[in-house]
Amino acid sequence: MLNSQGQVCVDDDTVIDDLDRQIILATQQGLPLDPRPFSVIAEQVGTSAEEVMRRMTAMQSEGIIRRIGAVPNHYALGYRGNGMTVWDVPDERVDEIGEQVGALDFVSHCYRRPRHLPDWPYNLFAMVHALDREQAMQLVTKIADLLGEADQGHDVLFSTRILKKTGLRLTY
Amino acid sequence: MDQLDRDIINRLQAGLPISERPYAEVATELGIDESALLQRLDRLLKDKTLTRFGPLYDAAKLGGAFSLVAMQVPAGVFDEVAEIVNSYPEVAHNYQRDHAFNMWFVLATETPQQIDAVNRDIEQRTGLAVRNMPKLQEYYLNLQLDASL
Numbered sequence: 513m514l515n516s517q518g519q520v521c522v523d524d525d526t527v528i529d530d531l532d533r534q535i536i537l538a539t540q541q542g543l544p545l546d547p548r549p550f551s552v553i554a555e556q557v558g559t560s561a562e563e564v565m566r567r568m569t570a571m572q573s574e575g576i577i578r579r580i581g582a583v584p585n586h587y588a589l590g591y592r593g594n595g596m597t598v599w600d601v602p603d604e605r606v607d608e609i610g611e612q613v614g615a616l617d618f619v620s621h622c623y624r625r626p627r628h629l630p631d632w633p634y635n636l637f638a639m640v641h642a643l644d645r646e647q648a649m650q651l652v653t654k655i656a657d658l659l660g661e662a663d664q665g666h667d668v669l670f671s672t673r674i675l676k677k678t679g680l681r682l683t684y
Numbered sequence: 685m686d687q688l689d690r691d692i693i694n695r696l697q698a699g700l701p702i703s704e705r706p707y708a709e710v711a712t713e714l715g716i717d718e719s720a721l722l723q724r725l726d727r728l729l730k731d732k733t734l735t736r737f738g739p740l741y742d743a744a745k746l747g748g749a750f751s752l753v754a755m756q757v758p759a760g761v762f763d764e765v766a767e768i769v770n771s772y773p774e775v776a777h778n779y780q781r782d783h784a785f786n787m788w789f790v791l792a793t794e795t796p797q798q799i800d801a802v803n804r805d806i807e808q809r810t811g812l813a814v815r816n817m818p819k820l821q822e823y824y825l826n827l828q829l830d831a832s833l
Contacts, residue, residue: 528746536741542729543738545722547705561704568739569702578740579699580706582725588685588733589693589831596781596788607821614823622823625752628815632754632785637817641829667783675778676770676789 528576531559532567539568543580591641593648593670597655598634600627600665606636609662613638616658618651633665645670685733685831688716692724693831696737749796751818753803754785755810762786765810774802785815 528536534557544552550568551561571577586594601609606624613636614622621639638655642648648668656663691714700706711721728734744750757765762780769789770778778789793799803814 536739536746539739540741541738542736543700545707545726545729545737547707547718547722549706550702550704565702565704571739572702574745575742576745578742580702580739581699582693582696582728582737583735583740584693584697584829584831585732585735586829589829591829607823610821610823620828623819624821624823625817625819628817631756632815637752669781669783669785669788671779671781671788673780675766675780675787676775677777 528571531557531563532571535564535567586641590643593640593642593644593646595640595642595645595648595652595668595670597638597640597652597668598666599636599638599655599659599663600633601636601659601662602664603635605662609659610636612658613655616655618642619655634667640668687832688714689724689728689733690831692721693728693734696725696734697828743792747794749791749793749799751791751799751803751816753789753791754815754817755787755812756784757787757810757812761810765812768809769806772802772806774798 535553538553538556543549546552548561550564554561554564557564568577568580572579586592599609599613610622610624613619616638618640619638620641621637623637624635625637627633627635640648640651640655642651648670652666652668656666695710695714701709703709705718707721707725708718711718714721725734725737729737755765755769765787766778766780769775769787772791774791774793776790776792778787780786781788791799791802793802799816799818803816807814
C-alpha cells in the first residue's frame with residue numbers, strides 16, 4: 513500500500529500523506545467536544561485549523577470519512593430486536609436482490625458473503641433493527657415477501673452476548 | 685433521555701458540518717445553546733447512550749483487510765474458546781448468537797494474508813474449524829436508528 517515516496521495509496525487516485533495520517537490518529541477515537549474542534553486538532557498535529565478542515569473535507573469527499581457523526585447504542589435507544597438475517601438466494605440474482613434489501617429502512621447493513629456448504633447455505637446477510645424480537649420477525653417476513661421465490665431458505669440469528677467490542681483501531 | 689436528547693441523537697447521526705464552529709451551527713438548528721449541546725453530547729457519551737462521536741473512518745478504504753468469521757463452539761468449551769479468540773488484537777468484535785454457529789467475530793488486519801494467518805492460528809489453538817465470511821459485495825451501509833421510537 514506504500515508508493516515510492518512512502519505514502520499510503522488509498523486507491524489509484526487517492527493518496528494520504530503523513531499529516532492526513534496524524535489527523536486520523538488524533539480523531540479516530542472521537543472529535544473534541546470543544547466549540548472549535550478543528551482548531552484543537554490543528555494544535556495537536558501542528559498545523560492550521562483551515563488545513564485540518566480542508567483535509568477532512570477532502571477525506572469525506574473520497575469516502576475515507578463516511579461522516580462525522582454519532583454512533584448510538586441500540587439497546588440504550590430501546591432496540592432489543594437486532595437480528596442478523598441470512599438468506600440463500602440464487603447467485604445470478606443476489607446483487608439485484610441485495611440492492612433492494614439494503615434499501616429497506618429497517619436494514620442497516622447488507623452484504624453478500626460466501627456460502628460454506630453444507631452447514632451454511634446462506635449468501636446474503638442483512639442486519640435488521642427492531643424494538644423487540646417479535647417486531648424483528650415481522651421484518652423478516654417483509655424481506656421474505658419481497659424475495660418471493662428467490663428465497664431458497666433463510667434464518668435469523670440474534671446475539672445473546674457481546675463477548676468483545678473494542679472496535680477498529682488504526683495503528684500506523 | 686428526554687425528547688431533546690433524542691433530537692440531538694437523531695441530528696448527530698446524520699453528520700456534523702466541517703466548519704469553524706460546527707456545534708454552534710447544529711445547536712442553532714435545534715434551537716438550543718452551543719454549550720447545552722456540548723454538555724448533553726458529553727453526557728450521552730459518558731452514560732454510553734452513544735457509543736462514539738467523531739469521524740467514522742472507512743477502514744477498508746485506508747487499506748485494511750476485514751472479515752466476518754463464524755464458529756460452531758460446543759457449549760462446554762464456549763467461554764474458554766471466547767477467551768482465546770478475544771485475546772487477538774485483530775478481533776475487533778465478538779458476539780455469541782443463538783444458532784449452531786454460535787460465535788461470530790470481526791477480524792481487522794493490515795493485509796488479507798494476516799486474516800488467513802489469524803484464522804489458522806485460532807483453528808490450531810482451539811481445535812475447531814473457523815468459517816471465513818468476508819464481504820464479497822456491500823449493498824448498503826447506513827446505520828441510522830430513529831431515537832424517537
